[in-house]
Amino acid sequence: CGYAWLSIASGAFKILQTAHRDISDEIQRIRPREIVVSDKFPVENLDTLNIPINRIESWHYDFSVAKKTLEDHFNVKSLKSFGCEDQHLGISAAGALLRYAQNTQGQKLNHVKNISSESNEDCLQLDHTTRKNLEINETLSGERSPSLLSTIDNCTSHMGSRWLSHAINHPLRNHDAIRSRQDLISWMIEPDNRRRSQSIRDLIRSISDIERISTRVAMGTARPRDLSALRDSIMLLPDLRAALTGCEIELVKQVLSDLNCDPTLSDYLKTAILPEPASIIVDGGVINNGFDEELDKLRELQHNHSAFLLELEEKERERTGISNLKVEFNRVHGFYIEVSKLNTKDIPEDYRRRQTLKNVERYITPELKEFEDKALSAKDRALSREKLLYAQVLEEVNSFHDILKKAAQAIAILDALRSLAELAQRNNYTKPTFTNDLSIHIEKGRHPVVENSLTTFVPNDTALNDKTRMLVVTGPNMGGKSTYMRQNALIVLLAHIGSFVPCESASIGRVDRIFTRIGASDNLSLGQSTFMVEMSETANILHNATEQSLVLMDEVGRGTSTSDGLALATSIARQLIEINKSYCLFATHYFELTELSDHHPSVRNVHVSAIEHDDRIVFLHNVLDGPASQSYGIEVAKLAGLPRRVIEAAKLELQQIWRNNERPNIQQHLFDKSNQEVVDRLKEKISVIEPDQLSPKDALEVIYELKKISTDI
Ligand code: ADP
Ligand code: MG
Secondary structure: OEEEEEOOOOOOEEEEEOOOOOOHHHHHHHOOOOEEEEOOOOOHHHHHHOOOEEEEOHHHHOHHHHHHHHHHHHOOOOHHHHOOOOOHHHHHHHHHHHHHHHHHHOOOOOOOOOOEEOOOOOEOEEOHHHHHHOOOOOOOOOOOOOOHHHHHOOOOOHHHHHHHHHHHHOOEOOHHHHHHHHHHHHHHHOHHHHHHHHHHHHHHHHOOOHHHHHHHHHHOOOOHHHHHHHHHHHOOHHHHHHOOOOOOOHHHHHHHHHHOOOHHHHHHHHHHEOOOOOOOHHHOOOEOOOOOHHHHHHHHHHHOOHHHHHHHHHHHHHHHOOOOOEEEEEOOOEEEEEEEHHHHHHOOOOOEEEEEOOOEEEEEOHHHHHHHHHHHHHHHHHHHHHHHHHHHHHHHHHOOHHHHHHHHHHHHHHHHHHHHHHHHHHOOOEOOEEOOOOOEEEEEEOOOOHHHHOOOOOOEEEEEOOOOOEEEEEOOOOOOHHHHHHHHHHHHHHHHOOOOEOOOEEEEOOOOEEEEEEOOOOOHHHOOOHHHHHHHHHHHHHHHOOOOEEEEEEOOOOOOOHHHHHHHHHHHHHHHHHHHOOEEEEEOOOHHHHHHHHHOOOEEEEEEEEEEEOOEEEEEEEEEEOOOOOOOHHHHHHHOOOOHHHHHHHHHHHHHHHHHOOOOOOOOOOOOHHHHHHHHHHHHHHHOOOHHHOOHHHHHHHHHHHHHHHOOO
16 A cells, blocks of 8 residues: 655655555554545544544546656656655555645645655554554543653754654664764763753754744745744854864764854845834835835835924914914824914915814815825835735745755754753663664663652563563562563663663664553444454564564453453464564463463563562562462452452452362373373374375274374373
8 A cells, every 4th residue: 555644844745655454553653634545445444543534536546647746746757866756556645645735735835845755664663552552642541741752852842842753753773873863862961061952952942943934934824923033043053053063973963064054044034024023914014124225215205204294384384374383193184284273264275174173173285185195105005015025035035945944953853862861861861772683681671651750660670582582471460560561662662762761771682663462452432342452453463573573462361251361362472482483571460371481491481579568468569580479369459448348258269269270281282291191102003004005994994093092181
């Protein structure tokens, strides 16, 4: 399937083709405001995403129509130069999308300057469920905070926040690219550079959203104050560069060159726009004096009446002999000559009455009328002149579009990485290292979000490598199993955006995807039963997880009867161990699963510890070696306030069950000791068979015999 996405804000335009038919994961990654699909496309599985969907006629997706739309827009003969000419499905989607955007925005979308193909090979993949379960962009209940993003985002600009949000949804897989981000964070944390990173923060705080403004300029919707803000912001860029001088990091070299904004733009804006322009162009008051001769003249006419009025007053006093005659102007009545009632008998012929007040009469003369017309029309002419000039200014500023976009990107990176540096310092994070093998080692890891809401968070270790591929995590409810599993995934994720991580040390090998199947997410409202959801999520994992995938399985099998659940959990775990061979954390309330390690050397048991104290249970939240020894279910129920009588009864019931039920071994199969005898007999029987010598009738006989021996089990 092929699709494209377009950001009207930034002008970014990407196409992608995947083999997957279900693109809801991709949609979650991109998080669009609006989705456009062909009216032939089945939208059922997009309905759950809560994003408005617009259906357009399928001919828009016709390859040749779409290709032509793109070629016309980019003014090229072929799409070769964008390196995506053979992605036909993607191009169909991109053409349809561009046409849709052109029509709905009513703009030329000049700032959409190129299109490129995105490859999901470059990113650590997270599917929709995983993003949701790990509460990356929002909490499970849909709040913005406390999510992973809200925890790590201390950016002072929207540009930085947007960059960080993109980064956390597109974690990198290229270790060198990750390291260059780490280098800049390290640099900012160094004691010698703290001052500098503080001034970087302060400067960025005073810089406006250059990215958004340049988009508005391109679309012709920028307001006058966008331009003055742009001017003031660009003037701060040299200071921002100065704060980075001497920093030899590769990434910084790029940032510095992107921040090297051409001074002609700020000079131009200084001369073109008033220091503090009006908020909208309609009433004027935007274009600077001295920028345009004609505008200056019109403004002169409009505002400098005083000289003319004084002159006229002098003249009229002389002519009429009325010494207290005044020539004045007000906004409502325009220009007038004012004479007190006592003197009205002395006025000349050409005075026309304009207005009568209690003690005075106001007049107009042909000469004054003519001046009035000129002055008033000057106002209109100045306004339309200003509008014209403003459009020209926008066009001129737009010629710097690419430069501005680069600068905005550089500011965003600085802001976001500085925010991560601040986070690392404040919460005591360390720099993870990357290796090329299949291992994840974390010492004293913490959950980046949960630790903020607790006074003491108990750190825990994790070691997955070629010897240990799966940790089976057991222990009481509320013991910290889910928290432990999630914290490992979040540490791996944070490491891949270049961030430091909440632990004492972390060494991370190759990781291609993170999968989670975590209980408690319930899609019942959408008509799917919890169990169905659980199993379809699990199916997705078993189909797609590789040995480089980090898989979290939390309480799988809970949604059905105990025996079904146990059987499924066991076979799912086996599949992960034997076939997928992923890095796997498997939390379960089925103690039987702790026996997997007896038969699979790559499985290790760990448990979250708890102790009983004064007939109560105390959770220590420590992850220790070995399986949990006891189910604390009844103790937890007691904590939750179940009546004493029920608790006592449950304890008795439990003892009864233990007595009656020598727990059946789930590993019970042909090779158990109890069956040894049968196996020996079967072996003996089989060893004497000579297949080539058997007649069909003999063969049938042998099968009957084998069958008989085996049913003796
Ligand atoms: P489980 O999955 O075993 O039922 P959770 O992971 O949901 O347990 O944890 C239950 C609660 O225990 C959490 O809400 C948190 O308050 C606390 N907790 C979990 N892990 C830790 C830890 N390492 N240190 C301190 N408190 C923890
Ligand atoms: Mg749990």
